[in-house]
Amino acid sequence: MTSRASKRLGTPRPARVRAGAGGVPVALEGATVDSVCEDWVVEDRWWTGRPLRRRYFELVLDDGRNVVVFRNLADGGWFAQRG
C-alpha cells in the first residue's frame, strides 16, 4: 500500500515578528508594519487532543506588501501564511 503524504499548499512558515502592545505585530522580518487591515481568531480541532488556536493578522508593510501572519496561541510562535 502506497501512502504518500499530501503536498499541501499554503502551509505556514515561521516568521520573525516583533509584537507591540496587545500582541499586535509592529514589524515583520525587519519591515515596519504600516497598518493592520484585519485580525481574527481561528479555533479548530477543539474536540481532539491537539486543538488548534491561532490569531491571524492581515498586515500592510511600509514597503507596500500585503501579508498574513498568525500567532500560534498554543506555543506563542509566529508564522507567515499565504491566504
Added chain:
Amino acid sequence: MCSPVVVCVLVPRFALLAALGDRGALPAQPVALAPEAGREQMVGEVSAPAEAFGVVAGMRLGEALSRCPELRLVPPDPEGVRGLWHEVLDRIERIGGAPESECAGAAFFEADGLRGIHGGDLGGVLAATRRSLDSSRRAKSEPIKDAGRSPWWAKGEAEDAERRSFSARLGAGPARFAAYCAAREARPRRAPVVIEQRDATHFLAQLPAALLRSRPELGALPDVLDRLGVHTLGELAALPSCAVAERFGHPGLLALDLAHGRDTPLEPRRPPEPVSERIDLPEAASGQQLERALEMLIARVLARRERRGRSLRALAVSARFVAGGTWRQATTLRSASADPERIRLALGGKLAELPSPAESLALEVEAFGPPAQDQGRLIDEQGAARRARLGEAVRQARQAAGEGAALRVLDVDPESRLPERRSVLAPFVESTPRSRR
C-alpha cells in the same frame, strides 16, 4: 484417466479471527462478527461458545442477542480479512502452488506438479504447505521483509508476525469438494486427511448433505434435500442422475457430481498487481472533502507506473473508521476506462454509503482493462489534439523525472478557515481524447 490431487487449506472462522486480531485461538467466550455498517442487521461468523448458545452466522442480531445476552460483537474488518487472506495465498504461491480461492478461509491448489520439488510425494507437498503456513510462528522475531505490503493495522513486527501465523487445516482429495470435506475432518496443526480417489465416494457417503452449502450455487439445495429425506451425501449419490436432473436441474447434477467425488477444474487466481493508494483524513471528512479525496486518489492511481497505459476495469474503495473497523466496496466499470471523470462518477455514489466517519480512504485497482488505445476521429478537433499533445508531454516528463514531475493544484476544502487545508498538489491527469478512454 487419473484425476489430479487437490489440496485444501481451510481456516474456519477466518473473518472472525482476522477481526479479533489473534489467530492463536478463539476466546472461550461467545463472540460474533457484528453486522457490517449499512448492511442487513445479521451477525457474521461466530465462535464455538456462541454456537453452543444456538447463535449461527446469518442470524438476525436481535435474535442472536436474545439467545446469548453475553454475546460480544466484534466490528467486521473486510479490509483486514482481505489483506490477511492474500498473505495465505501468497504463501501457497511461494511453495509453487496455484491457489484458487473464492472466499477468505478456503483455498485449493493442485499438488501434482509440486511433487517433484517437495520430495516426490504428496506428503512432501503437504509438509511444505504446513511449513509455509507456520513459518511465521517459528520466526516471530524475524523482520518482515515485505512490510510495505503488510496490512495497515499491523502495528509492530512481532505483532505482525503473530497475525501472520495460521492454524489451518489441511486436506487432500481427488477434487475440490472432496479435499474440502477432508480438510474439515482434519484437526488444526495435526496430520492432514488425505482421501484417495478410490475411497472418495465411500468417504463422502457418510457426510451430511448440508456440506453442499460450501458451494454458493447450491446454498438452498440441502434444505430441499432434507425435506425429501436425503440427509447424507451417500443418499444423494444413490439417486439416479436422470431423476436428480429432472427435479433440480443443473444444480442437482453438480451436487450429484460432488457426492461422487467429482468436481469442476480449479481456476487459480491470477497473480495480483497491487496498485492502491491511501489518504489519511486528518479530520472526520464528509461531503465535498471526501469527494476531493477520492478525486485525488483517482489521480494518483492513474499516475502510477504500474498501470502502463492500461484502462481500469474494476476498483474498490475502502475506508478505515475513526471508531474502528473497516469498510470496502468494489465496483466494476461498465466499460474499462482511464477517464478520471467517469471513474469519479462511478465511485462517487459509493462514498454516500459510507456509514460512519472515516480516518482514511483508499482506492485499489482490482482489475485492469485493455490499454487505452488512440482511435482516429472523423472530425478533427483542435482542442482534442492540443490536449493529446499536452498529455504526451506530461507522459514524457514523468518518464524522465518521475511521477512527481507534473502536478496540479486540487482544491480539497476551498471553504476551510485554515489556508493550508484548502489546496493540495495532486498528480496531473493526462488529458486524452474521449475515444481513448
